[in-house]
Amino acid sequence: MTDSHFPDKDTILAFIRSSTTPVGKREIARAFKLSGSAAREMLKEVLRDLEAEGTVERGRNKRMAPPQSLPAVAVLLVTGVDADGEVSARPLTWNREGNPPRIFVLPEKRSRGEEKPLAVGDTLLAKLARINDRLYEARVIRRIDGEREGRILGVYRPSADGGRIHPTDRRHKTEFLVLPPNRGDAEAGDLVFADILPAGRAGQPQARVVERLGSTDEPRAFSLIAIHAHGIPTVFPHAALREAELAAVPALMQREDLRDLPLVTIDGADARDFDDAVWAEQDSAPENPEGWHLIVAIADVSYYVRPGSALDRTAYERGNSVYFPDRVVPMLPEALSNGLCSLKPGEDRACLAFHLWIDRNGVLIRHRLIRGLMRSAARLTYEQVQDCHDGRPDEAAASLADTVIAPLFGAYARLAAARAKRGTLELDLPERRVHIDERGRVAEIAKRERHDSHRLIEEFMIAANVAAAEVLEGRTMPGLYRIHDRPAMDKMETLRSFLAEIGHPLGKSVDLTPGHFTRILRKVEGTSHAPLVSEVILRAQAQATYSPDNIGHFGLALRRYAHFTSPIRRYADLIVHRALIRTLGLGVGGLDDETLGRLAEIGEHLSGTERRAAAAERDAVDRYTAAFLADRVGERFSGRISGVSRFGLFVRLDESGADGLVPASSLPDDKYDHDEAAHALVGQRGGRTYRLSSPVKVVLVEADPVSGSTLFRLADSA
Template identity: 55%
Template sequence: MARPVDWAKEAGRPPMILMTPEAPGHPALAPGERVLVRLKPAGPGRYEGRTIRRVGDMPARVLGIFHRGRGPVHRLVPTDRRAKAEWTIPAGQENGAQDNEIVLAEPMPRQHRLGLKPARVIERLGRMGDARSISLIAIHTHDIPTVFPPEAEAEAKRARKVRLGKRTDLRALPLITIDGADARDFDDAVFAEADSDHRGSYRIIVAIADVAHYVKPGSALDSVARERGNSVYFPDRVVPMLPEALSNGLCSLRPHEDRGCLFVEMHIDRHGRKTGHRFGRGLMRSAARLTYEEVQAAHDAGDPLGLPIAPLYAAFRALLTARQARGTLDLDLPERKVVLDDAGHVVSVSPRPRLDSHRLIEEFMILANVAAAEELERLHRPCMYRDHPPPTDEKLDTLRRFLDGLGVSLPAGDRVHPRDLDRVLRSVAGTPDAPLVNEIVLRSQSQASYSPDNIGHFGLALPRYAHFTSPIRRYADLLVHRALIRGLRLGTDGLAGDQATDFEAIGEHITATERRAQLAERDATDRYLAAYMSRQVGSHFAARISGVMRFGLFVTVADSGASGIVPMASLPDDYWQFDEREQTLTGRRTGVVFRLAQEVDVLLSEANPVTGGMVFHILQGARVANGGRGGRRHPHAASGKRPRSR
């Protein structure tokens, strides 16, 4: 996210500028960096920015690894992989920093005669290599707040359990939570049963933690939750939106403990179409805390564990019918799970399994989110919609060109429906091209955002959609809860009038905090992957070209999902021509073609856990294309000479 420089106060609130990364998976800017940008409208008060050029290279601060020198000058190696040079820390400016510590520094006036970039240490953050150092770098790089104000902590500690009062008593209902094995905050519980009045129909109840009971408008807790916008998840820790006394305590739907909730009771027919819904405020008691794996194993073995698991799956199958009928976009992008040992070292990196139990919860939550948006529209109350616009014409054109190269067609025109894209994904399912096609289709999508203005959700093929199901970790959901509480007169702690008028600004802010969290989580995963791969420098890997640039290639390793650059200088000596439209690099002399999605054999030459950057080389005899998609064995080794390029 970027802001205009020197914005006059009398001009009102400055517009939000969401910067487009210059390369896939990389942040668009470093904190404090100044750039000249080309702006493209992306909604009221919002713009999408593309960097034209950087205006100076003096950031407001530098995050890096401190290395103590033998003399009066020490070194600071930036953690940002795009940094072109190291910084120097003069004697007396190290603030007690020890060798190999992560530090935050601010630049000092340059010493041009000596050609130095001096800086002073302003904060010490811990030693590189410690169990928590990698996520710590991501947290500070993206300015994610980690300390709660004393007032918010005090409010959380004063909180007490919810009493029944006028709430609906759901404690006899066998609601269960289904989450990942490492989850600590449980904010949704589910129940389903066959509808005795209509054959093939189902009654579904989704109960959500009543965070609004504890986090009231205008309170210190509300202020900090709004500022953070969402929780941020790393392999070794969570930076929560709310203090632990609430996020893992009174708001979490722990088994066999009374908890306040907002619930929605929904009825669906045999085709998965919702025929009615009803919201309420209740008191529940989770019958069990189950993992996705436990639920799936119980269902597959026909052992319900004494719980109503079979009706959950029956209702899920009906909802799948409705999903397929409306034609949603169902991307198959395996999420990588980074497993750490007690010392914080990476033990393994592997795809997270995607079970029917995962999809079951997804479908139940989607149904509840739709019901929340519909209910607020019925009540004529403000709603914080989850908007997902269709792909832009430019992105669709790029996607068509890529698919044409694979012999896959996409309907012409700018009126593409999600089912058209899903048909493409099904056509390549199970083929070697499937992973990259899914990735490129994802890149073609517009980014989702929060807004009080409804434009629908393209990916889910839904005319209206809101987030209702995760108020422990998302501020948007808390706002939806408050709007429902006020609209349905379920209490005095509903949406305040001033918040309703500020929905547009809040939506912009929490959209930005969500993207900040996504970048931080991705950066941390990249660094963990680099740490894992650093033990395999010099090894050979099967990979695919995932990006073609004027300056070289990006490749992604098949097994781990690790990505890195193949520098132009490492390619065979040739005159390389870059074709942006076709996404190719072509050697004029040899006729060798490197193109997007091509399989290649690579050697890992560098892996830097500090920056998360990895460098690969195309192997001698690697699979390369020669004027087409088919591969051949390259007869030349990488020469190490710097090739010419256009």
């Protein structure tokens, strides 16, 4: 082996980084066919240099890996199980700075009757494979028996023998004893992090308080619980804050001047940031009769957040903003998210804007992306715009009714027609809105209303997202697509069986499109089957994710789609902005070479942070909902069965949309079989059947705001 054939330092580093597990000198030498004492000495020298530079770390077994890497085999603590059964974990011990990498546990192969699925707090020995520097997959070797170990989030309550910690996780039923020396500075009702200790002589599990987070008497603690339970970063590094504070609106220079155009923002009344503005006019071009010219202007976050900056690093770590009933955990510091990147009326703002031209059928026929400077003409709400369209304009909307709002609805009508023609999946699913009063208490929980003004903005945003994807694909520029796969084969077979059972067969020879589902939904509209069919079709769908490999968006019936319209709150959109800037030569802030090589990894990371945010938001709403119901224990409610499992029924209340469990043990005396295909529990003796989406009357048994758990019993089972 001659020096000329010896791999350079970057090549060896790339090999170490690409390995799913830490590697030793022997594996590196074998990979590069290094032999002889001279080559071995050169390799030792390179590895010493890499270690000194901090680009690799040497483990206890002298194997090399990127910094903060995990060993090939480790003891893990299960920290989360989402609604789809996906299990996340962390190392049982972590003594380094910062948060440990995220770990997703691959499903175990279990036969019927074998041990229960993994739950939060379980400890296991697992083989780890590194996907990237911050993400691992774990394959379970074996579970570790005995008392669960690790760290819990809970509420401290004093007791005669010291204190108790009640875990906030509803799946963790154990209370932990806190002896006086282990109390720290915790006071009654405090939310605390605690390390689980070995059980005492009497078998009572114990814990030691390690961090006090604040009092749960403050209603806003419910969001705080969700934030900490899901590991959502809340503190911006000083360097990122400084970069945000020093930012300023750019001069016009090469930008297109849109400041005289009456672009308007349309958002919810409770919106905290405004990152998109719209405008429309009839197209005057003779070759496009009855066509429309639209502009969708989006805050130019890429101008302020450059690749590799402190702002960029913290935005990537967060992945997206997280929205709670009482607060937002933003992706970017306030100086940007509520300042320079929020399209406030009357203020100059940097933007990226798509000029979009659609024909009389609502088909996007051409587009042009520009970098501009705009000045919003008005901040409007969905309700204002809808009332104006319906002939009831308020003072703010009246002056814009004919020149701005009417043209927007004219263009929307064409886009809506095109959507209907291509046959998208139209699931009109109710969304809960938690209204918090001035004292931080839950004043109301109601379904969010949806108007044509909401759909107008959705269609404008979809058109811009399609245009962004077309630019990337047309210029073969790598980027991140928003992809949504067809339903999995096993879910489709279950769905076909169910639809056939209720008289709406979906033939196996059908080349499935979202339009097939929408036609079935229209057939059952207004019937008793409608809520059930909607739920079952929803559960059959794949989850949308981010990827550099475009497979299209099944639900929207689109061949290409990329998120472009929310770079304040989604890092994926920022990546798309940078890719467009680079490929179109629009100036500074384009996609860098280092990011180009990591797009698959970035897509996985952002899909994960999106799931994390959704889970945290659900948890917070569940806790606020439980607090809203806590004073109504014993009351009777109407609802529908929203889920069926072998251990009980999930019921969603008609009044508030609150979800809770009716345990199988509380059902009328019988032994119940879980019919998965029919989404039902069926009594073996009496044949009594509880089916998904059936109406029921329930009595509230328990509502625990700390854990967010709500328990019911059927009103006729007393």
